[in-house]
Amino acid sequence: MVNECYIPSSLEEALDIRKNTGARPLAGGSDLMVAYKRGVGITPVFPFPILLISQLYELKGISVQRDGTVVIGALSTSSEIAADERVPYLVRKAASLMGAVSLRNTATIGGNIGNSSPKGDLPQPLILLDARVVLQSSTGKREMKVDDFIIGAKKNYLRDDELIVAVKIPRPDYTYCYYRKIGTRKANAISKLSLSALMKVEDGIIRDFRASSGAAGPKVRRSRDVENIIIGKSLEELPDLIDSVLDGWNSIISPHAMPEYRRSATRRMLGHFLEECAKAPEAGIIE
Ligand SMILES: Cc1cc2nc3c(=O)[nH]c(=O)nc-3n(C[C@H](O)[C@H](O)[C@H](O)COP(=O)(O)OP(=O)(O)OC[C@H]3O[C@@H](n4cnc5c(N)ncnc54)[C@H](O)[C@@H]3O)c2cc1C
Missing domain, CATH: 3.30.390.50 (CO dehydrogenase flavoprotein, C-terminal domain)
Known part of the structure; x- marks a missing residue:
């Protein structure tokens, strides 16, 4: 069996492929590869087309808006999040405690939210901080609170033509x-x-x-x-x-x-x- 796999070179192309084929995004692959593993050294076979997104620069990087909102690109890894002092402490701390170093270098925030596991470490502080997830399709962008986006175990409101492109965290104010x-x-x-x-x-x-x-x-x-x-x-x-x-x-x-x-x-x-x-x-x- 051969995997049907798309490797877009831009976000625009990725969103077109998503709309036309419904191919499933694969970022770090640390959830998907494990979910469909077949044995040591054997390539997993996915029962759906795969959209490789790890090369999309538009989904990378962390920035801070004028009002202090921290914007984390969906492909930011736990290591990058843990190392960036502009990211609120609770999110940095959660990212720093995810798995081992190799996992943290692979696991992305988009994948952690996209997987929507109740055991996922990042949604927990993100929901506390009223963070929002930014979703994009070829027709535009929309935002939702992470709390509203995740419905329950492994269920969320991602549409078949959308990608998670970023997460926005308002500047926290606490003692x-x-x-x-x-x-x-x-x-x-x-x-x-x-x-x-x-x-x-x-x-x-x-x-x-x-x-x-x-x-x-x-x-x-x-x-x-x-x-x-x-x-x-x-x-x-x-x-x-x-x-x-x-x-x-x-x-x-x-x-x-x-x-x-x-x-x-x-x-x-x-x-x-x-x-x-x-x-x-x-x-x-x-x-
Ligand atoms: C050994 C091991 C230890 C782990 N330890 C932890 C841990 O301590 N804490 C923890 O929270 N998790 C842990 N995980 C789970 C996993 O590493 C995380 O959930 C990780 O953040 C997933 O990110 P990824 O980029 O690898 O996701 P992927 O496997 O690439 O994708 C996961 C899901 O999200 C979707 N997705 C990915 N990116 C996007 C996007 N941009 N837009 C829309 N959908 C997207 C995929 O289609 C898929 O459904 C562990 C996994 C392993 C194998």
């Missing part, structure tokens, strides 16, 4: 932030569980609080209702509200495997972040 990933082992560990959180405090009042859980349900979870339990309250009131937040959080996650472990570990991580914030430490990263 404290937190990122934790629990994996099986350091090298090449897919998340068993991950949590991001941030809090903005002004004059002792909590102006913003967000949390997002990865690998604790069919998609990354955030809840405005739970966040609103403490937004507008003072740091002094926070200790008495932590249990309500944790109970609320427990009700919105739905881990299917090892649910008890995932629920208690999530509770511990989020509880730790909130308890540390209540101590009103210096602004920065909560470890």
Whole structure:
């Protein structure tokens, strides 16, 4: 069997091929090659035409807009994202903990979002930060929040004629932030569980609080209702509200495997972040 494979030399050509053939994009291939592997040293056979996109310069690079929004090209690898200090800390940190070095040099942000796995590491902080995905077809561009783009496990709103071309992250505004990933082992560990959180405090009042859980349900979870339990309250009131937040959080996650472990570990991580914030430490990263 031979793979039908297209190698466009420009984004325009890639979008035309996508429209006319529905060929599936292959960026780093670290999900697709594994999903269709046939054995060591044997080339995978895909049951659909392949559109190789890794050579498209239009999808590469990281830049910052005037308002501070960071724009990450879809082909940016986890290594490039982790090394770029302009990228918000939570996304850099998540990128730096993905798999081993070889994987990080291959895995792209477009592929991580395109794969839409609940265990994918990048959607989790991206959803926390209200990041948007930029989608392009030969007829134009559209943008969606990553949270709206990903429907559930391996399901998203990518149309057959579209490519993910970039991800836009608004400049975050917080006093404290937190990122934790629990994996099986350091090298090449897919998340068993991950949590991001941030809090903005002004004059002792909590102006913003967000949390997002990865690998604790069919998609990354955030809840405005739970966040609103403490937004507008003072740091002094926070200790008495932590249990309500944790109970609320427990009700919105739905881990299917090892649910008890995932629920208690999530509770511990989020509880730790909130308890540390209540101590009103210096602004920065909560470890
Ligand atoms: C050993 C190993 C360890 C791993 N560890 C981790 C980990 O720790 N954390 C983690 O999150 N993931 C991990 N992964 C999964 C994988 O590496 C990531 O999901 C990676 O980001 C996928 O990117 P890619 O470019 O290789 O995607 P590809 O395999 O090329 O594509 C993945 C999917 O996205 C689509 N796609 C790719 N680019 C685009 C685009 N621009 N527009 C539209 N659709 C697109 C493809 O059609 C496909 O459906 C691991 C994988 C392996 C094999």
